Amino acid sequence: MKSISVKHLSYSYVRESEDVVNDVSFDIEEGTYVTIVGPNGSGKSTLARLLIGLLKKNSGDIFILDKELNKENINSIRKDVGIIFQNPDNQFIGATVEDDIAFGLENRQVGREEMRDIVKSFSEKVGMSSFLKSEPSNLSGGQKQRVAIAGVLALNPKILIMDEATSMLDPKGKVETLQLINEIRKENPSLTVVSITHDIEEAYLSDQVIVLKDGKVIASGKPEEIFKDEKSLEEMHLTVPFLYKVKNRMKELGYDVKNINSLEEAVDELCR
Numbered sequence: 001m002k003s004i005s006v007k008h009l010s011y012s013y014v015r016e017s018e019d020v021v022n023d024v025s026f027d028i029e030e031g032t033y034v035t036i037v038g039p040n041g042s043g044k045s046t047l048a049r050l051l052i053g054l055l056k057k058n059s060g061d062i063f064i065l066d067k068e069l070n071k072e073n074i075n076s077i078r079k080d081v082g083i084i085f086q087n088p089d090n091q092f093i094g095a096t097v098e099d100d101i102a103f104g105l106e107n108r109q110v111g112r113e114e115m116r117d118i119v120k121s122f123s124e125k126v127g128m129s130s131f132l133k134s135e136p137s138n139l140s141g142g143q144k145q146r147v148a149i150a151g152v153l154a155l156n157p158k159i160l161i162m163d164e165a166t167s168m169l170d171p172k173g174k175v176e177t178l179q180l181i182n183e184i185r186k187e188n189p190s191l192t193v194v195s196i197t198h199d200i201e202e203a204y205l206s207d208q209v210i211v212l213k214d215g216k217v218i219a220s221g222k223p224e225e226i227f228k229d230e231k232s233l234e235e236m237h238l239t240v241p242f243l244y245k246v247k248n249r250m251k252e253l254g255y256d257v258k259n260i261n262s263l264e265e266a267v268d269e270l271c272r
């Protein structure tokens with residue numbers, strides 16, 4: 001099943017001005033991890049806002065889990081889609097971290113006991129269980145983002161959209177968050193993840209990469225295809241992932257690199 005299907009989608013913030021999302025079409029399969037990359041101002045965040053109906057498209061169609069995103073469906077669609085933005089300050093509602101993670105669950109009338117268990121479990125998963133009684137405003141940016149991630153994942157979304165959600169995290173926090181999301185995908189293989197990122201290593205490990213430039217999709221496909229050509233990557237304002245350079249060189253030297261998905265695995269193979 002297609003998780004997201006976008007057809008000829010266009011949007012401009014100011015009427016009569018140039019479209020910042022310009023005739024965009026793509027499909028995202030259920031259960032895949034898709035990254036959207038592209039230079040600053042290419043329309044990535046605008047696209048994310050369109051996908052959850054925070055902005056109203058000018059033209060085109062958006063289908064989420066086979067339902068058309070329109071006035072009638074928007075509330076039921078929003079139950080299935082979790083979104084995490086870059087700036088966690090805009091995502092807090094509760095007086096404490098605990099309240100905050102619980103907020104969405106309360107809205108869904110989850111029972112007290114169950115709610116406590118879910119909040120505990122997800123705060124542990126993001127490494128914030130010792131902060132449950134803290135005020136969100138006193139947390140660091142990275143800690144806030146972990147709480148926001150826990151709150152969204154606690155709602156068990158079918159689609160998770162991340163708009164540079166890990167860009168505020170330190171390298172360790174970033175790796176841990178991506179690992180957490182992978183664990184959750186293993187537990188729940190039908191979860192679709194759409195991650196807007198400047199982290200090319202993350203894009204490299206995704207199932208599908210969509211490249212935006214000037215509001216248009218200029219490439220879409222498997223990372224091996226997208227990252228094949230160093231020159232076109234430069235045009236896209238992307239640098240070739242280090243892992244890809246290593247794998248390329250290893251291939252030239254006769255190594256079998258098919259199953260290498262991380263630098264650690266590359267090192268293991270080289271040291272074998």
Ligand SMILES: Nc1ncnc2c1ncn2[C@@H]1O[C@H](COP(=O)(O)OP(=O)(O)OP(=O)(O)O)[C@@H](O)[C@H]1O
Pocket residue numbers: 013014020038039040041042043044045046047
């Ligand atoms: N609220 C707004 N009103 C008017 N124009 C906007 C607004 N938000 C974004 N834009 C413009 O729309 C275009 C796309 O912006 P968008 O934020 O979607 O880019 P982006 O790809 O997410 O960039 P970045 O990598 O910097 O996050 C830009 O030219 C931007 O200036």
Ligand SMILES: [Mg+2]
Pocket residue numbers: 044045046163
């Ligand atoms: Mg953005």
